[in-house]
Amino acid sequence: MTSPRVVVLGGGACGMTAGYTLARAGVEVVVLERELRVGGLCGTHERRGFRFDLGGHRFISRSRALDSLVRELVGSDLLERTRSSVVLNGGQAYRYPLELDDVLRKVSLRRGAKIVGSYACERVRQAVRRDPDVSFEDWVTHRFGRELYATFFGPYTQKLWGIAPSQISADWASQRISLLSLSDVLVRLAGLRKGGARTYARRYLYPRLGIGEIFERMAAAMIGAGGKLYLGARLTGIDTQKGRVRAVRYRTSSGEHELACDAVISTVALPEVARMVGGAAMPVALRRASERLRFRAIRLCNVLLDLPEVSPHTWMYVSDPRYLMARIQEPRHRSPELAPRGQTSLMLEIPCDVGDELWTASEEQIYARCMDDLAALGYAHLRRATLDYFSTYVHEGYPIYHLDYLGDRDRLLSFVGETANLVSCGRQGAFRYIFMDTAMEMGMAAAQLYLDRRGSGRAIADLRSEAGLVEARALTA
Ligand SMILES: Cc1cc2nc3c(=O)[nH]c(=O)nc-3n(C[C@H](O)[C@H](O)[C@H](O)COP(=O)(O)OP(=O)(O)OC[C@H]3O[C@@H](n4cnc5c(N)ncnc54)[C@H](O)[C@@H]3O)c2cc1C
Structure with a gap:
């Protein structure tokens, strides 16, 4: 068997965009994804005709190339929506961003x-x-x-x-x-100046059947162009030789496999990749840095409701620490097709840590706690209207920016960068709180780096971090 030329680790927004770009350029590419579906954080789950993202996602991009790509992939199934969000605090609903x-x-x-x-x-x-x-x-x-x-x-x-x-x-x-x-x-x-407050991007693009639609279509197009996608394939090791990746190892339900390659674009978590590259001989200081870079997890309690609408808002931020959820989202405001006609749903975003009491609580316990919180917030009727509920889990929800995270991130990126044919990028691979458009641009840039053989992987991890390109979309998201 001939070696695939490029292996992409992770089939999320970044990895799928890299795989798609390479396949379209005629490069042999294999995308390895641990889950049984593509999209990563931009995945959509279906249950009884209701569809739930992993936290509400909207697509906004300043890049014309990216905007065109998404429009081309999703075509007439792409909706243009307007967001409406509030912050619930002390019995009041404040406009969001504040x-x-x-x-x-x-x-x-x-x-x-x-x-x-x-x-x-x-x-x-x-x-x-x-x-x-x-x-x-x-x-x-x-x-x-x-x-x-x-x-x-x-x-x-x-x-x-x-x-x-x-x-x-x-x-x-x-x-x-x-x-x-x-x-x-x-x-x-005081009436001394006319005009409204600074404005924010309220309009966004959203696929009719959920954000995952973009990446499902991208995966199909990549496969159509000759690329390969291995789902349920968890990366377990990276073998290097003379400063280059020689092969990656991964596990599927049928056992352990090895894949020889010329280059790797990794979008899995930077600390994990650094430890795989470092192996047993990894210097202690680097290992410690990799242990300090952690992610906050999210548990989403998805509730199917026999009601036409809960509120007019897409998002409701809940800042009060008494309540479990940080955000309450009503998916049908993003697309009416995320719930059957005449019905709606809620997606309750619960920040937690993998393995803690919120992560491990039973479905019944989490649902009961969420319903108590919703009742206290004025939505007591939702318990009676519930048709069903289930949780979805996000291991790497938010990279935690501890006080010296930049030093740790820098050490790990430099270390991984010593392996000439390995680029670490995307939200987890760059250890940066970025949105999907930047993740996709990173994927495009990593593919281009391989095609042009010019530029640096490190610059990709820092893409769009320059001052002035900071998003003005949100207060805290
Ligand atoms: C709650 C929430 C709401 C958000 N809302 C928005 C929004 O409205 N708009 C927006 O633009 N962005 C939003 N984002 C950000 C957006 O989700 C991310 O920027 C984007 O999805 C990152 O894509 P990625 O490919 O870099 O990472 P990921 O999506 O995390 O992809 C990494 C992939 O690697 C796979 N993987 C990990 N480890 C392994 C392994 N060992 N072996 C094989 N595969 C592995 C994972 O399963 C995953 O599929 C939101 C994020 C969150 C958490």
Whole structure:
């Protein structure tokens, strides 16, 4: 048997785009995917005619090439949607991303005064002595004041990450929080300036049958162009020789296999790949770095409902730590075909760690807890309307940006980069909190690197990280 030229590890957004690009260019390519379906985080599950993504996904891209690719693949089954999101907090629903005019109108007079007062104090303090932004907490309080931090940002972030915001790198905030100027809001509220707050991308593309449709079609097109896809194939080892990958090993239901290759594009988690490359001889400092880079997991409690609608919102953020879920999503607002006619569903996003009590709780326990929380939030009728429920699990939901994550990430990327024919990219492979468009662009770039034999794998892991390209889509997502 001739060796495949390129092996792509992982059939998510990044890996499938790499495989598709290579196959279309006539390269022999094999994509190995541990699950029985493609899409990774962008996968869609079906149950009794209801469809659930792994957390709501919307496609927005600044790249014309990528936008055209998705339109070409999904064709007339691609919908253009408008999002509507709110933050539920203290019995109020605030517009999302947070707009301070809206916040100041809805909070009590006392809290509004505290928000404005703590903001003013912070501005004065920062003007006199500019404190460094080390942690998430620093970054937010220095810009918005302690009261806004304590009301919205702090509790939500603690729930999402499971660690104190003072232990999370300021990078997370600078990459994900839009800079709204509070003074600008106050000037507008006082009627001294006309015009609305800064606007956000509310429109997005979404396939009729769920986000996974993009990657299922991409996989079919890749196979049509001669590429191979092995599902249920879990990577177990990477064999190197003279600074190059010689072969990868993987396990399927039929046993262990080895695949010789000329090059590898890996989208599996960076710490895992580094440990496979390093093997038993991996230096202790690198092994420790690989153990420090961890991911936050997500359990999704998917509830099928015999109701036409729960709320008009696609997303409802729940910042209060008393409630399990960080977000409540109603899939049919993304596409009406995600639920049968006249019915709807909810997808409750529960941040947790693999193996903890939320991850391991039975279906019944999680559902009961979620229903109690929903009742407290004003949705007591949902229990009676439930047709069915089930959980889906995401092992690598969010790369955890601990305070020195950049140093650890850098060490591991440099180490993996010493293997000449191996590129580590994608959300898990670059250890970066990126959206699917950047993951897909990384896949395209990794394929192009192989085709052109020019450029560097490291630059791909840092793609679109330059200042100014930071998304202005979300407060924290
Ligand atoms: C809750 C949530 C909501 C999101 N919402 C949006 C959104 O609205 N819009 C947006 O653009 N982005 C969104 N994202 C981000 C988006 O999902 C990711 O950026 C994108 O899916 C990353 O693709 P990837 O291929 O890099 O990684 P992944 O999707 O994680 O793909 C990696 C693949 O590798 C496979 N794999 C892992 N280990 C092995 C192994 N040992 N052997 C074989 N295969 C393996 C995995 O099964 C997976 O298929 C969201 C993410 C989350 C968690």
